[in-house]
Amino acid sequence: MTEFYVGYLPKAPSGIARKMKVVIVVLFAAAITSAIGFAALQRTYARSFFESGKERTFEGVIEAGPFPTLLSSPDAANPSGLRYLLVAKGKHGAHSQVAAYVGKSARLRGTLIYRDDQKMIVLSGGSIAALDDAQQNHVTPKNLGEFDLVGEIFDSKCYLGNMNPGNGKVHRDCAVRCLSGGIPPVFATNDFSGSPAVLLLTRPNQKPLPKGAFLDRVAQPTRIHGRVMQIGNILLLETESSAIASRSFRRPPEQGR
Numbered sequence: 118m119t120e121f122y123v124g125y126l127p128k129a130p131s132g133i134a135r136k137m138k139v140v141i142v143v144l145f146a147a148a149i150t151s152a153i154g155f156a157a158l159q160r161t162y163a164r165s166f167f168e169s170g171k172e173r174t175f176e177g178v179i180e181a182g183p184f185p186t187l188l189s190s191p192d193a194a195n196p197s198g199l200r201y202l203l204v205a206k207g208k209h210g211a212h213s214q215v216a217a218y219v220g221k222s223a224r225l226r227g228t229l230i231y232r233d234d235q236k237m238i239v240l241s242g243g244s245i246a247a248l249d250d251a252q253q254n255h256v257t258p259k260n261l262g263e264f265d266l267v268g269e270i271f272d273s274k275c276y277l278g279n280m281n282p283g284n285g286k287v288h289r290d291c292a293v294r295c296l297s298g299g300i301p302p303v304f305a306t307n308d309f310s311g312s313p314a315v316l317l318l319t320r321p322n323q324k325p326l327p328k329g330a331f332l333d334r335v336a337q338p339t340r341i342h343g344r345v346m347q348i349g350n351i352l353l354l355e356t357e358s359s360a361i362a363s364r365s366f367r368r369p370p371e372q373g374r
Contacts, residue, residue, distance in 0.1 A: 165232035165278035172241060174226050175201065176248070181219040183323040183353070184301040185211040187238060197256065200349045202237040202301060202317075203227075204274050208291075210299020211240055222248040230278040234350045235315055237277050258323070258353070261345040266354070268306030270318065270335050272296045276303055277315075289336035302331055304341060304354050316345065316354040323353060330358035339363055 120130035129137070177189040177198065185203040189195070203211040226244035230237040272295035275283030282288065284305065296302055302318040309316070320326050321344070340363075343356030 165276070165281055165283070166230070167278040167281075168229045170228075172226050172228055174224060175238060176224045177201075177222070179203070179215050179218045179221060179223050179245075181212075181215065183317065183319040183325050185215045186351075187223075187225070188349075195350075197349050199236060200351050202235075202273060202277075202351075203240055204237060204300055205240055206242070208274075208295045208298040208300065210301070212299060214240055214242075214245065218245055218247055224248055230274065232277040232315070235273075235277055236350070237274065239274075239279075256348060258346040258348045261347055261352075263342070263344050264309060264354075265340065265342050266304070266306045266308045266316075267338065267340050268304050268308065269337065270302055270304055270331050270339055272300040273303040273315075273317070274300045276305065284336065286336050292335050293332055296328060296332060296335065302326070304339075309345065309352075314352060316352045319353050319355050320357065321355045323355070326356070327358065330361055334361060334363055337363060 120132045128134070175187055175189065177187045180186040180188055180200075187201040187203055189198045189201065191198045203215060205211045205214060224246050225238070226241040227238035228241075230239065269284065270292075271284050271288070272292045274295055275288065275291060277283070280288065280291070283292075304316045304318045305313070306316070307313050318326055318331065318341075323346070339361060341354060341356050342360040343354045346353045346355060
């Protein structure tokens with residue numbers, strides 16, 4: 118006889134009860150497996166850091182181009198010194214703060230932002246003090262060649278660690294405001310030499326690009342043709358406004374198919 122369960126009865130028939138227990142176990146196992154799978158597929162945050170509330174003292178030579186930079190003194194670990202991009206607090210560049218100290222040795226205070234070997238200092242207001250007028254020996258940029266690269270444009274302050282994540286469409290409005298305020302633009306790509314890279318975006322001869330050349334392309338797939346230059350621990354992508362073009366990402370065809 119087929120079992121039949123009436124809702125107001127205290128117990129279900131044994132056959133129906135066994136089936137329901139199996140269904141509950143299967144659903145529970147499926148829920149656990151799905152949760153683990155979704156968690157495994159989530160993107161992890163980049164290893165970028167902002168030492169919020171921790172102020173440090175730095176010394177070095179202040180450079181102006183293409184963006185305000187502090188070149189630290191050479192040491193055993195860094196024979197050529199390290200270059201730190203300099204920005205102001207908020208969504209502002211540091212050009213006005215460093216203008217009187219370009220080419221001079223200086224001591225300053227600020228908060229460190231870093232991502233891998235890319236470093237930035239958020240200047241504390243009024244903290245720059247000249248040490249002397251000695252200038253650092255000029256370092257000739259190294260030409261790494263011309264490339265067609267696909268990636269995305271972001272503001273360097275957030276991308277290097279001030280916000281995490283500091284990229285993607287959800288960050289577009291913030292990035293546009295930072296770039297409009299003078300924060301140096303960076304181009305993040307996976308195409309350079311087959312590995313991820315972060316390149317400062319400039320015109321040839323390390324001149325700043327006009328903001329109109331890239332603001333409407335922020336946080337969207339973009340192709341740029343240009344020359345990659347290396348100055349110490351910093352990579353630059355020298356390009357012209359006409360060589361920046363929007364492009365949709367497409368997965369390259371697999372070899373042998």
